[in-house]
Amino acid sequence: MRIPRIYHPELLPSSGIVSLSDEAANHVGRVMRMQAGQEVLLFDGSNAEFPAVISNASKKNVEVEIQARNEVSVESPLDIHLGQVVSRGEKMEFTIQKSVELGVSTITPLISERCGVKLNAERFEKKLAQWQKIAIAACEQCGRNVVPEIRPIMKLEEWCAEEYDGLKLNLHPRATYSINTLPEPVTKVKLLIGPEGGLSADEISMTEQYTFDEVLLGPRVLRTETTAMTAITALQVRFGDLG
Incomplete structure (x- = not known):
């Protein structure tokens, strides 16, 4: 046992x-x-x-x-800060659980124009506590001894505007470059994953203003929770400790 x-x-x-x-x-x-x-x-x-x-x-x-x-450390050499626009129901919980298993260091829930979740401040506080428990349980299961921080919920632009000394990525279906074509070495990534309906045109322009690079995952349109897992896995294979 x-x-x-x-x-x-x-x-x-x-x-x-x-x-x-x-x-x-x-x-x-x-x-x-x-x-x-x-x-x-x-x-x-x-x-x-x-x-x-x-x-x-x-x-x-x-x-x-x-x-x-x-x-005992099983932490990835790649520091990933995931900015995930809050998704409905169990999708957000799934994203947090699997992101922790895949080695994400920090998770910030975000609110965007097309975010489908509308909660008041008290409900969001309860959600944050629940999400942190999910992160802890994921660490217990996967063997991590460092618990990723679930940061307070932020508006998308506030998160994008924060100072950051690593690579900043926004996934976009019309981007020219893929994760495999990113230059090495990369040790820190701020990864933005949008809502089920995608980012608006104004939000995409805003991310460019804050020097986010657009990258392509592949030819198919993925659900938001699938996108997060795929992107984190691709980054860990290229720059981290998977594969």
Whole structure:
């Protein structure tokens, strides 16, 4: 049986007894029904793993004894900041989950002219908390020890206008160049993925104003969630650690 990987929201010591967070304790004690003596693998976002043994477990409280701190990094050498226009329903959750698995470092949800999601500030705050939990769960599954940040929701132009010292890309079906023709080396990419209806003509012009390069993925029109996965994979194959 694979040893469960559990995220801890605070920095962990190299040894000693630690109480898991309420959410983690509920998962370990109530959902997985783990008992004292069983092993877990903790991580706290510091790019390290902490093998531990459960010393006390109930449905509401779980204590573990940390055995060691091991520096283990599976982070990509390519730093990808994904700007994803918020998509409907489970599509956004899917995009966040798979982006984390593929090694994205930062995710910023965006609002554009054709964004199909209309929520008030309170609902968006709840969405952000939910998306961050999805990112954490993806790290637990895929072995990452650094949890990508889900930034607060921004308007598209505000995000494009931010200072950035890496390559800035906007996918466009009429672009001349592909990811495979981008010059090397590239270590940082700010990647813009538009909404289901695409960016408006004014928004495309705006991205050019802020020096985004347009690239082509292929001859077929992809859904927004497929576009994100395809572009990230292509970038990781060319400049990162896939393939």
